[in-house]
Amino acid sequence: xxxxxxLKDIARELEVSISTVSKALKNSEExxxxxxxxxxAFAKLYNYKPNNIAISLKNKRTKNIGVVIPAIVxxxxxxxxxxxxxxxxxxxxxxxVCLSEESFxxxxxNMEMLANGSIDGFIMSLSSETQRxxxxxxxxxxxxxxxxxxLVDRVTNEVDCxxxxxxxxxxxxxxxxxxxxxxxxxxxxxxxxxxxxxxxxRTGGYRKALLESNMEIDEKRILKLSSMExxxxxxxxxxxxxxxxxxxxxxxxxxxxxxRLIQKKGIRIPDDISFIGxxxxxxxxxxxxxxxxxxxxxxxxxxxxxxxxxxxxENENDEGNYxxxxxxxTLVVRDSTxx
Amino acid sequence: xxxxxxLKDIARELEVSISTVSKALKNSEExxxxxxxxxxAFAKLYNYKPNNIAISLKNKRTKNIGVVIPAIVxxxxxxxxxxxxxxxxxxxxxxxVCLSEESFxxxxxNMEMLANGSIDGFIMSLSSETQRxxxxxxxxxxxxxxxxxxLVDRVTNEVDCxxxxxxxxxxxxxxxxxxxxxxxxxxxxxxxxxxxxxxxxRTGGYRKALLESNMEIDEKRILKLSSMExxxxxxxxxxxxxxxxxxxxxxxxxxxxxxRLIQKKGIRIPDDISFIGxxxxxxxxxxxxxxxxxxxxxxxxxxxxxxxxxxxxENENDEGNYxxxxxxxTLVVRDSTxx
DNA sequence: TTGTACGCGTTATCAC
DNA sequence: GTGATAACGCGTACAA
Numbered sequence: 178x179x180x181x182x183x184l185k186d187i188a189r190e191l192e193v194s195i196s197t198v199s200k201a202l203k204n205s206e207e208x209x210x211x212x213x214x215x216x217x218a219f220a221k222l223y224n225y226k227p228n229n230i231a232i233s234l235k236n237k238r239t240k241n242i243g244v245v246i247p248a249i250v251x252x253x254x255x256x257x258x259x260x261x262x263x264x265x266x267x268x269x270x271x272x273x274v275c276l277s278e279e280s281f282x283x284x285x286x287n288m289e290m291l292a293n294g295s296i297d298g299f300i301m302s303l304s305s306e307t308q309r310x311x312x313x314x315x316x317x318x319x320x321x322x323x324x325x326x327x328l329v330d331r332v333t334n335e336v337d338c339x340x341x342x343x344x345x346x347x348x349x350x351x352x353x354x355x356x357x358x359x360x361x362x363x364x365x366x367x368x369x370x371x372x373x374x375x376x377x378x379r380t381g382g383y384r385k386a387l388l389e390s391n392m393e394i395d396e397k398r399i400l401k402l403s404s405m406e407x408x409x410x411x412x413x414x415x416x417x418x419x420x421x422x423x424x425x426x427x428x429x430x431x432x433x434x435x436x437r438l439i440q441k442k443g444i445r446i447p448d449d450i451s452f453i454g455x456x457x458x459x460x461x462x463x464x465x466x467x468x469x470x471x472x473x474x475x476x477x478x479x480x481x482x483x484x485x486x487x488x489x490x491e492n493e494n495d496e497g498n499y500x501x502x503x504x505x506x507t508l509v510v511r512d513s514t515x516x
Numbered sequence: 517x518x519x520x521x522x523l524k525d526i527a528r529e530l531e532v533s534i535s536t537v538s539k540a541l542k543n544s545e546e547x548x549x550x551x552x553x554x555x556x557a558f559a560k561l562y563n564y565k566p567n568n569i570a571i572s573l574k575n576k577r578t579k580n581i582g583v584v585i586p587a588i589v590x591x592x593x594x595x596x597x598x599x600x601x602x603x604x605x606x607x608x609x610x611x612x613v614c615l616s617e618e619s620f621x622x623x624x625x626n627m628e629m630l631a632n633g634s635i636d637g638f639i640m641s642l643s644s645e646t647q648r649x650x651x652x653x654x655x656x657x658x659x660x661x662x663x664x665x666x667l668v669d670r671v672t673n674e675v676d677c678x679x680x681x682x683x684x685x686x687x688x689x690x691x692x693x694x695x696x697x698x699x700x701x702x703x704x705x706x707x708x709x710x711x712x713x714x715x716x717x718r719t720g721g722y723r724k725a726l727l728e729s730n731m732e733i734d735e736k737r738i739l740k741l742s743s744m745e746x747x748x749x750x751x752x753x754x755x756x757x758x759x760x761x762x763x764x765x766x767x768x769x770x771x772x773x774x775x776r777l778i779q780k781k782g783i784r785i786p787d788d789i790s791f792i793g794x795x796x797x798x799x800x801x802x803x804x805x806x807x808x809x810x811x812x813x814x815x816x817x818x819x820x821x822x823x824x825x826x827x828x829x830e831n832e833n834d835e836g837n838y839x840x841x842x843x844x845x846t847l848v849v850r851d852s853t854x855x
Numbered sequence: 856t857t858g859t860a861c862g863c864g865t866t867a868t869c870a871c
Numbered sequence: 872g873t874g875a876t877a878a879c880g881c882g883t884a885c886a887a
Contacts, residue, residue, distance in 0.1 A: 178660055178662045178835070180661060181632075224657075226631075226632045227632065230569060230578065230633040230634070234573050241634075249594050249597055249598055250591065250594045250595060259588055259589060259615065269629075271612050271629060271634065272614070274597070274611055274612075275605070275610065275611070276598065276605075283605075287605075290568075294520075294567040294569040294570070295568045295610065322517065322519060323519055430802065433802040459799055463769065463772040463773060463803065464803070
């Protein structure tokens with residue numbers, strides 16, 4: 178086992194000073210060709226690499242980005258991470274991923290751990306519990322310390338920072354309009370409680386589209402589940418009690434599960450009933466029938482977030498003046514709606 | 517903006533020495549009650565938290581784990597990360613995730629970045645390109661430097677380190693046996709090239725089960741795709757040319773896609789043909805019909821890997837004596853096979 | 856009971 | 872052209 182070699186080791190071996198070694202490795206003009214060659218050769222031979230931690234301490238820059246998200250076993254967040262990684266890596270940054278698992282406490286703990294010097298900035302998406310409580314002090318503390326923060330997808334107005342979201346209202350609006358355009362009259366919405374920022378916006382878009390088409394909004398056709406987790410029973414009840422000819426769901430799973438229930442009843446998709454979901458993931462692509470969805474472009478969101486964050490980190494002069502980038506969702510039409 | 521406060525700041529404000537502050541915060545017996553209370557109150561007031569980087573430099577311990585995986589938009593890897601996070605977090609470690617995106621070069625670059633002091637140990641799963649090339653020097657270098665390494669799922673015999681895998685051969689064997697038990701005679705296998713360690717093992721299990729049941733192995737019934745990515749055309753060709761009554765696939769996507777092709781031909785699942793896949797993800801659960809799969813217990817693998825790694829990190833005395841933990845796969849029976 | 860000095864690995868400044 | 876010194880923030884052995 179050959180442990181990592183340090184400047185000091187090289188200096189000792191070559192009988193020069195540490196600073197000479199440091200300069201030689203940086204190809205400084207102050208150092209003689211002879212010494213430089215000698216030092217560089219030795220360094221190469223022993224595969225010298227500067228210690229990141231020491232450099233971080235000196236520069237007060239870690240080149241690490243902290244990412245705190247509610248879940249990872251979700252296609253959307255997975256694509257966001259991928260986008261972040263992509264940009265971050267290209268800029269020489271590492272990504273530290275922490276999962277809040279939709280828990281407020283874990284979100285706080287993770288942020289505190291990372292805020293003590295481990296990272297240069299945060300990218301995060303709020304846990305559902307945090308949104309429900311409406312307690313954003315941990316975010317405010319971080320920004321007050323001068324640590325840049327970019328909020329992604331699940332955001333809040335109560336914190337002043339950069340944000341990247343998609344226009345969820347528009348997405349739901351587009352989807353609903355599409356269903357209306359196909360002659361659907363009884364359009365249901367399966368969503369979650371309004372404390373989730375995205376669900377609230379989507380519900381808004383749904384209402385807006387109906388109103389604009391002078392269609393009555395029947396509250397009985399709106400099913401609000403208590404979280405993004407599947408609640409099979411509620412969905413089943415809902416379809417037993419209501420007769421609808423189109424369904425908009427705020428995620429893939431609700432949609433696919435609903436389609437199955439409907440198919441079991443012998444109702445044909447998309448002939449008798451249409452479905453549109455949110456998130457263009459594997460489920461949508463490989464469901465049967467394949468799903469028409471509102472694509473959220475998570476990878477793009479991740480890339481933009483990383484870009485905004487790194488810009489902030491590397492130009493700490495201009496604080497304030499925060500931006501919110503709003504991406505446009507796209508309707509990906511497949512077989513769960515009429516073409 | 518109130519920047520982070522340091523020991524030095526406290527010392528200056530309270531007109532004591534830095535070490536006094538340090539000791540006071542640690543509740544050292546050497547320090548008078550008075551001073552301790554004063555210091556602790558002040559520290560609390562200004563929310564003092566020790567700087568992780570400084571501590572890392574001092575202790576030569578970062579409390580960071582480096583995770584290098586080929587992809588993240590895959591349910592299996594996602595569950596592995598979750599398992600790692602779970603254990604790591606409980607032990608006070610952070611997880612730095614790097615994606616190789618199945619590329620050898622990116623795998624090497626990522627490892628080198630992290631190996632220069634950023635992490636205490638690695639958990640990784642080999643990229644397909646790395647397995648194809650069979651070049652593991654970057655892993656060997658890391659272990660030679662004394663950095664603990666735990667290989668997960670996609671492993672190699674050529675590197676001496678701890679490993680966590682599932683018994684892929686057994687999984688495929690169990691699945692194939694199940695199909696045979698249902699009276700299937702023409703069992704196909706859709707897999708990838710053998711350079712992927714898991715595919716090779718699964719193919720082995722398939723063959724073993726057939727041989728054991730005195731069934732002929734028809735090589736035409738084995739489709740080897742060049743990677744884990746979907747190759748729709750090849751699969752279509754395969755089913756056009758071969759008539760089979762059961763299919764075992766090495767992942768969910770191959771399975772679901774194959775089922776769709778079969779359904780389009782009007783063949784009934786599971787009446788006329790059975791399907792079994794690998795990975796118990798969302799697709800399997802929500803496919804129509806739902807999928808019988810070999811569950812790989814990714815979260816468990818992640819947890820065990822994290823545990824093995826942290827054990828190594830924290831007991832660096834006993835090097836060598838590496839273990840390979842082999843988890844048993846489980847057959848999750850759903851509607852794509854006869855019950 | 857408190858403070859000084861040193862070291863972790865690196866870089867930048869200044870002196871020789 | 873080279874080297875000594877200080878500094879980043881912390882902890883600790885040792886001195887006062």
